[in-house]
Amino acid sequence: MNVSDGNGAGAGLGRDRAVGGPGTFGAIAITGIGLVTPAGTGTEETWTRVCEGRGTAAEDPALSGLPVSFSCRVRGFDTRQHVPGARPWWHDRFTQFALAAAHEAVADAQLDPAAWDGTRVAVILGSAAGGIETYDAQYRKLLETGPRAVSPLTLPAYLPNMAAGQLAIALRARGPVLHTATACASGATAVALAGLMLRTDTCDIAIAGGTDTMVTPMCATAFAKMGALSRRHGSPAAASRPFDAARDGFVLAEGAGVLVMERVADAAARRAPVHARLAGYGVSADAYHPVAPDPAGHGLQLAMDQALRIADATPADVDHINAHGTSTPLNDRTEAAALHRIFGPDPPTVTAPKGVLGHTMGAAGAIEAALTALTVKHQLVPPTANFHQTDPESSPLNLVTGAPRRQQIHLALSNSLGFGGHNAVLAFRPAA
Template identity: 60%
Template sequence: MTGPGAGAGPEVAVTGIGLVTPGGTGREATWSRVVEGRPTAARDPELAGLRVDFACRVGDYDPGRAVPGGRPWQYDRHCQFALTAAGEAVADAGLDPDGWDGERVAVVVGTAFGGTTTQLAQHRTYLERGSALVSPLLVPMFLPNMAAGQVAIRLKARGPVLSTSTACASGATALGVAWDLVRSGACDIAVAGAADAAVHPLWVSGFDRMGALSRRTGEPGAASRPFDAGRDGFVMGEGAGVLVLERADRARARGRPGYALIAGYGASADAHHAVAPDPSGRGIELATRRALAAAGATPAEVAHINAHGTSTPLNDAAEAALITGRFPHRPSVTSAKGVLGHLLGAAGAVEAALTVLSLARETVPPVANLDSPGPGIDLDTVTKAARTQRILLALSNSFGFGGHNAVLAFRSAV
């Protein structure tokens, strides 16, 4: 539920966080890099010769070490990320899949692209070497539901297992769906998030041809610059974010109050254009209003917003206008995309995790590369260095092609 009155139901706590991002493998590595405000974009050998030849990759990732259970070769890269992040999140929550009631555990993992890089590689094998050499694992490696399915298999979760695909809002949508599942009583625990690993010459070319990517090839590290006057597009990235959501009363009973509470979720559609946001911001405003209504909160209570902040001219302008109009008291605003790039379907889950950590650690990371706000952008953006801030209520915004809008509201757990 995402409308007025949707706040009924038990409180839901975030008790575990797992991250795999260009900032590092693991929650603490990513958090440290984002708080430092040091960009990860760099030239990518796989993109050599393209007009846009840089991206934000997950570096120093060893699937043999990072994927639980071994045999990482049977999974597409995005699924490897999801399994790694889910394993970290469950361990962080202090839960043991060997000891829980799997029938009361749900899994919701979103993705925008799924295993398309495996699909492309196997298509090349088919064309060049014939059908007899196509991998028998092709189908389970590229199906978009398989990250959720494989996480459920690994965690022995037998509750609802779902996959969400709302483009770059997929991760936030997954968390919203999982929140509803816990509150409805369909499960006691939900392992939820998203993963994508689609840095590939074909997809980079497609985004570049539509004018969505930054072409600042001379200085990749400065290319992703949310809300800056010099922004010219986003930088593609990859990664995964997984959170453990749990009935708060159960979590407290076992001594785990959690990092924060998910207080509300709102979803809407722009119904405007396939890839351009509605400049009026009506869809964003509706999702925001629904998230606040579900949380039983007013706009004035919002102290911090983790913006979608893609570094594209149209998105940043529309989002900034919404924030300025809806929140005149000027809550602090940040965006991790200056550091991590745009993690596509995983972005919403990773940014929700960072929002939760901001509440728990009373720290707001800076927006990297924001030197001079663009015309008409008047926000209290955190820049140059992290800001210490006590936050009681925060929002995390995610928007996607197709006009998908998803807003999550988080409250302090203390």
């Protein structure tokens, strides 16, 4: 990973002698995208709903009686329909989502796992919690019925690395198979690591992304006890409102996002479709607090600076930013301050998909990387849902609201932040 000190000195992808130095991150093609989100199962359905700017949160019977009883669920998901050869009893829901998204992404990339050299295919998936639904259900059985009732499949379903492992089995991927755990930045960290592996010839194809299904009574209660969740019970669909003056917390969500990534030369050689190019990335730590971001946003700024340096770009080159934008008072204010400090009085456009999707936790960075790639591809910025009034205590942003905005985008950033002070920023350029 790329690490920099306060004077900008660094080591890793942007400075590595084997790669060549700043601006030589080079051409990594995004050839396939797969999405399972509260906006729909499939990339097209998700993109359409995000561009409509309509929130997906609704009352959730599974959370009934809890301090917060609404969420953003993936609705209408059928494992047998969306996952070839599915065995629902074997996989936790977070793995089912990852399998569905990955199969869509691989098909979108026009690749055939039966024909590729699996030793040169890597899988890197991020998750904040792994198969927590399985753990919760089996623990209840242990308490209520005793150990005889606990399934022998508990650990293969629950362990956080199992989505990546099961995906490798399904796709015959025998290269590096890794799990990233950087909380809500996990999916973006996976994409960054995939870029590094492609640039260092560790693999020829990388299947990278994130998946999480943390909409459980325990997770919802824990987040509510922290004061992190919106309490807007009267209008759940309007509860997630990034950067809005009346925001009061995020909405818990679930989903998965998977990208197929290749070197541009390899994609061109097989005449593959290319949605966008990963131009650079930056990762950093706040080193400030376990759950609160550094109020000055220095860690996020460091990650953005790194992503720009590796992309051989300056702040003036950035046309658009996909913000982390959780809809919590502190996060949004911190992110706005960092953006304002970097981009000044003439900022790029900003959008925050969590207004539509809620917070998909470890999947968020990958889902939003995919949406940013689509934004660059279509030259169209989706609106930030539920924004009504600027926060007078927040730095000003060029926020896209109401309707999608068509604009010329040469370079876009996607920001992800996570508990523990993790920051990950991805930079995307058009395919050509």
